[in-house]
Amino acid sequence: xxxxxxxxxxxxxxxxxxxxxxxxxxxxxxxxxxxxxxxxxxxxxxxxxxxxx
Numbered sequence: 001x002x003x004x005x006x007x008x009x010x011x012x013x014x015x016x017x018x019x020x021x022x023x024x025x026x027x028x029x030x031x032x033x034x035x036x037x038x039x040x041x042x043x044x045x046x047x048x049x050x051x052x053x
Contacts, residue, residue: 042051 039051039053042053045051
């Protein structure tokens with residue numbers, strides 16, 4: 001990948017991750033939260049095996 005492990009590289013990586021994290025739309029966060037009960041039920045129904053999620 002050509003990415004080093006220097007302090008500068010690590011700080012740049014952290015900065016990019018935080019920028020992208022802050023770009024996540026609130027609507028996407030809300031949809032994820034609202035889908036959790038459905039996902040939870042799917043896991044229970046599948047007895048811990050595969051789900052469509």
